[in-house]
Amino acid sequence: MAEPIVDRLVALIDEHGPIPVSQYLEHALYGPDGFYMAGGRAGRGGDFLTAPEVGPLFGAVVAGAVDTWWRELGSPSEFTVVEGGAGPGTLARAVVAADPEVLSSGALRWFMVERADAQRAAHPTHAQLVSVGPADAPSSVAAGVVFANELLDNLAFDIVERARAGWREVRIGVESGRLVERVGPEVALPEWPEGSPTASATPVGTRLPVQRQARAWVADARARLTRGRVVVFDYGGTTSELVSRDGGWLRTHRSHDGGNGWLAEPGSCDITTDVDVDQLQLDRRADRHDRQSGWLRRHGIEDLVEEGRATWNRSAGIGDLAALRARSRIREADALLDPDGMGGFHVLEWVVDPDHG
Numbered sequence: 001m002a003e004p005i006v007d008r009l010v011a012l013i014d015e016h017g018p019i020p021v022s023q024y025l026e027h028a029l030y031g032p033d034g035f036y037m038a039g040g041r042a043g044r045g046g047d048f049l050t051a052p053e054v055g056p057l058f059g060a061v062v063a064g065a066v067d068t069w070w071r072e073l074g075s076p077s078e079f080t081v082v083e084g085g086a087g088p089g090t091l092a093r094a095v096v097a098a099d100p101e102v103l104s105s106g107a108l109r110w111f112m113v114e115r116a117d118a119q120r121a122a123h124p125t126h127a128q129l130v131s132v133g134p135a136d137a138p139s140s141v142a143a144g145v146v147f148a149n150e151l152l153d154n155l156a157f158d159i160v161e162r163a164r165a166g167w168r169e170v171r172i173g174v175e176s177g178r179l180v181e182r183v184g185p186e187v188a189l190p191e192w193p194e195g196s197p198t199a200s201a202t203p204v205g206t207r208l209p210v211q212r213q214a215r216a217w218v219a220d221a222r223a224r225l226t227r228g229r230v231v232v233f234d235y236g237g238t239t240s241e242l243v244s245r246d247g248g249w250l251r252t253h254r255s256h257d258g259g260n261g262w263l264a265e266p267g268s269c270d271i272t273t274d275v276d277v278d279q280l281q282l283d284r285r286a287d288r289h290d291r292q293s294g295w296l297r298r299h300g301i302e303d304l305v306e307e308g309r310a311t312w313n314r315s316a317g318i319g320d321l322a323a324l325r326a327r328s329r330i331r332e333a334d335a336l337l338d339p340d341g342m343g344g345f346h347v348l349e350w351v352v353d354p355d356h357g
């Protein structure tokens with residue numbers, strides 16, 4: 001039997017000393033028997049629910065948005081969507097079912113980029129869908145979109161803690177054979193904008209995630225595009241909001257509950273952070289920043305729900321599949337638009353246009 005992750009980490013730390021949180025997370029989430037490698041996933045039968053897993057409505061709205069973006073670029077004959085962290089491919093499946101014009105015209109190629117083999121194995125097959133690991137994602141896209149739903153919260157991050165002077169890095173050490181937090185050496189933070197809480201009198205003990213990988217992912221996504229946009233959806237907040245959450249930005253998910261804490265059984269649960277939307281924009285400010293409810297409304301969710309309501313009113317008595325789908329649409333919209341839930345998520349868009357800087 002494979003050695004449990006915790007034993008491997010204890011041996012590593014005994015040999016080299018406390019490790020950064022990002023290194024711990026790489027092992028706990030993406031190591032050989034890390035959470036995602038061992039089959040952890042989104043979905044009703046999985047560990048947590050995401051917008052595509054609520055039902056096909058989210059994908060239907062995204063399909064409409066992709067049509068809009070394609071037309072804005074003059075309906076090119078090739079239009080590529082690169083979906084980072086595609087999970088089991090549920091969003092792509094729903095986009096195909098919605099049959100946007102960019103798909104039926106033959107222009108669309110949609111890459112489902114997923115790090116975990118177990119999830120890639122579940123990807124739908126379709127002539128215009130391509131399932132790849134991160135190393136095989138297209139390195140350049142002439143016209144298209146790089147998209148991610150709830151990926152950035154899942155990329156390994158570090159943690160810093162406010163000390164009397166400066167900020168210190170939280171590392172993972174070992175005590176009596178168990179993994180424990182250790183406040184390590186003073187560290188330099190990324191350059192937050194002036195007036196941010198990291199520059200002023202943040203209370204001693206305040207913790208924040210430092211999201212270098214998420215920031216690098218956005219920069220890399222922009223660099224791959226010649227023309228188009230990077231669009232990311234995630235839960236999160238500004239740096240000030242994360243400070244006020246008093247460490248509550250660190251989340252664990254397992255079978256729809258919180259698991260036993262983030263250090264107790266590495267590999268047994270997902271570990272994520274609320275995404276700091278200020279950090280994400282340190283390299284370049286997003287061209288649009290919406291809440292998910294506003295974004296979905298801007299891209300026509302209400303028309304789709306009205307369509308569903310009309311179908312339901314017409315055919316509720318028959319109770320056929322179309323009627324049930326229509327009713328489900330109304331329920332899905334409630335979940336997707338809930339301002340205290342997914343409706344409050346952040347959507348950031350960076351436009352890449354070689355004609356305008």
Ligand SMILES: C[S@@+](CC[C@H](N)C(=O)[O-])C[C@H]1O[C@@H](n2cnc3c(N)ncnc32)[C@H](O)[C@@H]1O
Nearest residue numbers: 036042050085086087113114115116134149150
């Ligand atoms: C929270 S899940 C979201 C899945 C899906 N987007 C959804 O909304 O249901 C995040 C997914 O990103 C994958 N992932 C993490 N890092 C990745 C990377 N660098 N490239 C591609 N996929 C990655 C994980 O394996 C996991 O399946």
